[in-house]
Amino acid sequence: MANVIKLKKGLDINLKGKATAKVSAADVSKVYGLVPDAFWGMKPKVVVKEGDEVKAGDALFVNKLHPEMKFVSPVAGKVTLVERGDRRKVLSVQVEAAANQQYVDFGKKQVNSLNAEQVKAALLESGLFGFIIQRPYAVVANPDDQPKAIFVSAFSDMPLAADTNVVLKGHEGNFQAGIDALGKIAKVYLGLQPGSVVANTKNATVTEFRGKCPAGNVGVQINHIDPINKGEVVWTLGAEEVVFIGKLFNEGKVDLTRTIAVAGSEIKEPQYKQVLVGAKIGDIVAGNVKTEQKVRLIDGNPLTGMKTNEDAFLLAHSTEVTAIPEGDNADELFGWIAPRFKNFSVSRSYFSWLQPKSKEYVLDARVKGGHRHMIFSGEYDSVFPMDIYPEQLVKAIIAGDIDRMEALGIYEVAPEDFAVAEFVDSSKVELQRIVREGLDMLRKENE
Amino acid sequence: MGLKKILDKWKPTFSEGGKLSAFGSLYDAAETFFFVPNETAKVRGAQIHDAIDSKRSIFFVVIALIPAILFGMYNIGLQHSIYTGACAPDACPCADIWGNFLYGLGVILPKIVVSYAVGLGIEVAIAQWKKEEVHEGFFVTGILIPLIVPVNCPLWILALATAFAVIFAKEVFGGTGMNIFNPALVTRAFLFFAYPSMMSGDKVWVNGNYIDCINGAPAVDAVSAATPLGQLAAGDPVTASPMDTIIGTIPGSIGETSVIAILIGAVILVWANIASWKIMLSTFVGGALMAYFLRYDGAQNFEWWEQLTVGGFCFGAVFMATDPVTSPRTEGGKWIFGFLIGAMAIIIRVLNPGYPEGMMLAILLMNVFAPLIDYFFVQANINKRAKRAKK
Numbered sequence: 067m068a069n070v071i072k073l074k075k076g077l078d079i080n081l082k083g084k085a086t087a088k089v090s091a092a093d094v095s096k097v098y099g100l101v102p103d104a105f106w107g108m109k110p111k112v113v114v115k116e117g118d119e120v121k122a123g124d125a126l127f128v129n130k131l132h133p134e135m136k137f138v139s140p141v142a143g144k145v146t147l148v149e150r151g152d153r154r155k156v157l158s159v160q161v162e163a164a165a166n167q168q169y170v171d172f173g174k175k176q177v178n179s180l181n182a183e184q185v186k187a188a189l190l191e192s193g194l195f196g197f198i199i200q201r202p203y204a205v206v207a208n209p210d211d212q213p214k215a216i217f218v219s220a221f222s223d224m225p226l227a228a229d230t231n232v233v234l235k236g237h238e239g240n241f242q243a244g245i246d247a248l249g250k251i252a253k254v255y256l257g258l259q260p261g262s263v264v265a266n267t268k269n270a271t272v273t274e275f276r277g278k279c280p281a282g283n284v285g286v287q288i289n290h291i292d293p294i295n296k297g298e299v300v301w302t303l304g305a306e307e308v309v310f311i312g313k314l315f316n317e318g319k320v321d322l323t324r325t326i327a328v329a330g331s332e333i334k335e336p337q338y339k340q341v342l343v344g345a346k347i348g349d350i351v352a353g354n355v356k357t358e359q360k361v362r363l364i365d366g367n368p369l370t371g372m373k374t375n376e377d378a379f380l381l382a383h384s385t386e387v388t389a390i391p392e393g394d395n396a397d398e399l400f401g402w403i404a405p406r407f408k409n410f411s412v413s414r415s416y417f418s419w420l421q422p423k424s425k426e427y428v429l430d431a432r433v434k435g436g437h438r439h440m441i442f443s444g445e446y447d448s449v450f451p452m453d454i455y456p457e458q459l460v461k462a463i464i465a466g467d468i469d470r471m472e473a474l475g476i477y478e479v480a481p482e483d484f485a486v487a488e489f490v491d492s493s494k495v496e497l498q499r500i501v502r503e504g505l506d507m508l509r510k511e512n513e
Numbered sequence: 514m515g516l517k518k519i520l521d522k523w524k525p526t527f528s529e530g531g532k533l534s535a536f537g538s539l540y541d542a543a544e545t546f547f548f549v550p551n552e553t554a555k556v557r558g559a560q561i562h563d564a565i566d567s568k569r570s571i572f573f574v575v576i577a578l579i580p581a582i583l584f585g586m587y588n589i590g591l592q593h594s595i596y597t598g599a600c601a602p603d604a605c606p607c608a609d610i611w612g613n614f615l616y617g618l619g620v621i622l623p624k625i626v627v628s629y630a631v632g633l634g635i636e637v638a639i640a641q642w643k644k645e646e647v648h649e650g651f652f653v654t655g656i657l658i659p660l661i662v663p664v665n666c667p668l669w670i671l672a673l674a675t676a677f678a679v680i681f682a683k684e685v686f687g688g689t690g691m692n693i694f695n696p697a698l699v700t701r702a703f704l705f706f707a708y709p710s711m712m713s714g715d716k717v718w719v720n721g722n723y724i725d726c727i728n729g730a731p732a733v734d735a736v737s738a739a740t741p742l743g744q745l746a747a748g749d750p751v752t753a754s755p756m757d758t759i760i761g762t763i764p765g766s767i768g769e770t771s772v773i774a775i776l777i778g779a780v781i782l783v784w785a786n787i788a789s790w791k792i793m794l795s796t797f798v799g800g801a802l803m804a805y806f807l808r809y810d811g812a813q814n815f816e817w818w819e820q821l822t823v824g825g826f827c828f829g830a831v832f833m834a835t836d837p838v839t840s841p842r843t844e845g846g847k848w849i850f851g852f853l854i855g856a857m858a859i860i861i862r863v864l865n866p867g868y869p870e871g872m873m874l875a876i877l878l879m880n881v882f883a884p885l886i887d888y889f890f891v892q893a894n895i896n897k898r899a900k901r902a903k904k
């Protein structure tokens with residue numbers, strides 16, 4: 067029986083348009099694009115030229131600081147564009163998919179016969195190492211580090227997030243192989259929700275989490291299982307990426323096919339789609355977006371995701387694409403006093419507390435208030451299930467006080483851990499941006 | 514929508530470079546007063562937000578104050594009627610409820626207007642100077658100020674004190690959310706120390722005529738009426754019954770007399786998650802304990818628990834101590850903060866012969882200590898983390 071940890075703090079936001087369990091293949095995109103920015107903290111060095119032919123699994127760019135760390139093409143085809151922005155920053159490397167998909171053969175391997183170095187080398191070569199995120203700093207892991215442990219959260223309770231049970235169904239074998247492989251590098255901890263399809267995973271310390279969002283955040287789970295101290299490094303991975311790793315060893319190829327949720331109030335038929343990393347957002351949502359009002363497409367879930375558009379590419383870590391109303395023409399009158407029955411709020415100055423928990427809300431992308439200094443206290447704390455003072459930490463970051471950031475536990479957090487706090491904040495402070503800046507500041511200082 | 518069109522039409526005039534750009538922050542204030550901003554989330558960060566904003570939270574505090582305001586109006590009229598003989602002191606409720614209420618309305622309205630005009634005028638000017646949006650924090654401060662002064666406090670002094678508080682207690686620290694002291698209480702403290710004759714004694718609590726409350730008492734034929742706290746300080750028996758003090762038909766600052774009206778406000782604040790129930794509760798606990806230890810002998814006709822029903826204790830506990838900006842930010846700190854306010858208020862009342870009322874000074878004192886209280890809680894977390902790292 068797994069350990070059970072119950073969390074009291076948090077907030078479940080029940081949005082309309084949750085994906086039904088229907089899974090179908092998305093339209094094949096003509097062009098796929100790998101976006102370096104999705105691998106935060108890595109400096110890309112492009113190793114292909116426009117016109118090169120690549121197989122699925124061939125490197126498109128490598129990490130400048132660790133050239134052995136490759137980032138590989140999800141498809142076979144011809145490199146059509148290395149898209150650059152200001153100061154020649156690489157925005158994406160685009161590959162036109164060939165009719166016949168060929169995969170680079172990395173060779174089937176018995177995970178049990180490998181040692182840590184061999185697993186690491188295989189991950190670096192196949193481009194899967196880049197999916198590992200380390201803490202501190204919430205950036206792409208450094209292959210030279212020996213992590214204290216590897217944490218995998220096999221569920222997300224963010225609004226509209228993909229249900230990992232749907233995503234992992236049928237992939238349990240590869241998931242186990244992936245866990246086995248990671249176990250060669252360090253001790254593996256697996257965080258689960260009740261009723262998980264991978265509850266019987268071996269070679270990992272399994273912990274069941276019960277509580278509200280963000281209990282599925284790996285950072286919250288680490289904080290309750292084995293908090294990170296200064297000088298320690300842990301690695302984290304999403305559940306589906308563990309399947310990628312398992313597939314690499316079981317089948318000898320890199321298959322970056324994800325089962326993502328396409329969800330949200332502005333999606334006609336919310337469902338799951340099988341798509342490759344780097345697919346065009348437009349192809350994923352083709353014909354499935356409502357057109358009555360302006361829609362905001364989000365790469366990811368509405369709390370931690372990023373605004374995207376139909377021409378953009380699915381980011382490497384995304385497990386869902388969501389669509390909500392933009393709402394920038396709402397012109398809502400007297401928001402400070404009107405009852406606003408349709409709105410959702412943790413504050414009982416609205417009426418959502420009277421509604422049954424099953425009521426689903428349509429929330430648009432408005433910030434819904436002016437930006438202020440932090441006025442009301444305890445707002446972040448009530449939705450921040452970690453042994454950290456979130457408000458004080460954010461203030462230390464704003465002040466640029468590095469010693470205090472360290473003392474208050476910045477090593478343990480990632481921007482996503484502040485997502486629910488950012489949602490409930492009545493002063494509308496951009497917490498995730500601030501935390502990201504704090505982490506980057508600290509990393510620059512320490513390296 | 515018509516209103517939106519009008520606002521949009523005027524926008525360029527008030528924007529940078531427009532003819533009336535000097536009043537831009539006033540335009541912004543009007544626009545956000547009518548409409549929820551249509552600003553949408555940035556590319557990164559939370560794409561959805563809770564519908565709550567600081568405007569709504571702050572207006573809910575004003576709503577919570579309404580019972581105290583309405584009762585204060587009635588009580589001003591009632592005290593006036595008792596003085597003029599239109600109503601016998603022990604014949605409460607006085608028959609002419611509406612007459613009393615309207616009299617009080619006439620007395621309190623100029624104070625509210627002056628407080629808002631002075632305070633908001635300064636806030637708008639500073640916001641314009643700093644090229645920021647006007648913050649709504651003063652909507653609470655501006656209504657609190659008339660409620661915590663004696664009825665005969667003259668308007669010019671009120672204006673002066675409000676200006677002092679807004680500038681030196683709030684804006685110099687950076688505006689709403691950055692101040693150390695509760696601005697409304699700084700207003701009162703300013704009056705208390707700069708114009709003591711307007712703030713205490715027996716001559717300021719009952720309004721003899723409208724003119725008194727414009728020019729200021731004590732007028733020639735000032736009305737003498739002692740508050741229960743004044744009687745206690747003087748060593749006299751308290752004349753008001755517990756029922757009077759709970760209902761609030763006693764002399765006192767405008768908004769502070771009725772325990773019932775204030776508790777209705779407290780329920781609204783706690784129900785809407787706007788004020789901390791922890792601070793309120795611990796203030797009452799601290800006050801009750803200290804009142805019990807420092808109880809009066811029977812000669813003064815005053816039970817220990819009545820301390821909590823007289824003076825500004827309830828009003829301070831519910832509306833002043835719970836100011837989120839000047840109280841501790843940590844949940845544990847709130848318990849200590851409230852407890853010490855309650856205890857300190859009673860200590861000042863009972864043990865200090867100079868000040869019959871201690872709530873204002875207790876809260877201001879604890880405002881100073883709020884960051885220190887937080888420090889201990891945050892430091893405990895820091896130490897725990899440091900200790901964990903050493904292992």
